[in-house]
Amino acid sequence: MLNKLMGIVPNASEHGRAVEHMLEICHWFMLVLFVGWGTFFLVALYKFNQSKHPKADYHGVRSHASTHAEFAVIMIEASLLLGFAVPLWGKRVLDVPDQSEAMRVRAIGEQYAWNFHYAGPDGVFGKQGARFVSSSNPLGLDPEDEAGKDDIVSKNELHVINQQPVVLEVSSKDVIHAVSVPHMRIAQDAIPGSKVPLWFRPVKLGKYEIVCAQLCGAGHYAMRSHIIVEKQDEFDAFLKELNQMQHPAGAVAK
Ligand SMILES: [Cu+2]
Structure with missing residues (x-):
């Protein structure tokens, strides 16, 4: 109440x-x-008004x-x-849920957006390194690594499946941010150089706001993202669309 x-x-x-x-x-x-x-x-x-006690009592409280x-x-x-x-x-x-039952997504904060990194059809994240980071490769994926070729990145929209546990590996590209989702009762700082697991199990379909909960710069107020909790088929369609957009050559047909 x-x-x-x-x-x-x-x-x-x-x-x-x-x-x-x-x-x-x-x-x-x-x-x-x-x-x-x-x-x-x-x-x-x-x-203990002064008019009632014009003289101070230096002994103080007597009861316990x-x-x-x-x-x-x-x-x-x-x-x-x-x-x-x-x-x-x-x-x-x-108690972070096991890899087999949970969906793993990397959440990488930057000034001023969230990148949600999915492993793609092969289910394996590509290798990442700071030296690979550029404007066309914001997550620093190793261009030589096969596992990374089908990886999918969603900007400011985290899609998850209703009832399936989600493990977010939270990190940051630049300064300290924080993933805070009041509806999911979760919050975790995003610290450059570390990947901290944050997990939850969504139980209600809908769209929920993700707030950056660390004052991370002048554009902090605009760092808004959403979690979209949807059904399996809607999620599959979302991932398929991003996959086609980000890998038009079809190198990752599956
Ligand atoms: Cu931020």
Whole structure:
């Protein structure tokens, strides 16, 4: 309920419910803290007003109520962190789905766009190297590598299949960017020189916004992309069209 009040977008991923559950608990906890400390502040303002206590009392609080309250807060915070946040995070980050069941896509950020790199019909990514990067070869694919000849790149549009897990290998060409998809409850920094896996399982057809969540330069605001969750046949048609566009010679017939 508090999540809704704070304007959370609808969930479209399998693990999203768990994230929402934790957010909801945290919001309620913060509300209790806010009301509690706010009330304490107002009471203190009234009770210890200078007109009532013209002389300062150097002894201070005599009861142990605040010590107990603080201890309770620490216990709740520790249980939230150790009981909810850490296991949830561990499950999210460590249990990357197996290659056989998940779709693997490389997400490469640049100023100011996202390149989504598919392995193509052979299912193998071509070798990449910084020395191959040029305006006509933005991903730095090795022109000699056969595996890379059928690779497909989609600019600012990540197409995925509904219900199939997706592993994004997140990296960047220039500065630090971040893939953030509020609807999928995922976010990951894109760091030049490293490939960090980020995975989710889309469970709702539709088009969802990908936001760059790191201030990456003057055009940061315009770095908008979308995830399109579609059915298998629509996805196949999309990939086929890009394949024909990017490999018109038909060298990669399949
Ligand atoms: Cu960016």
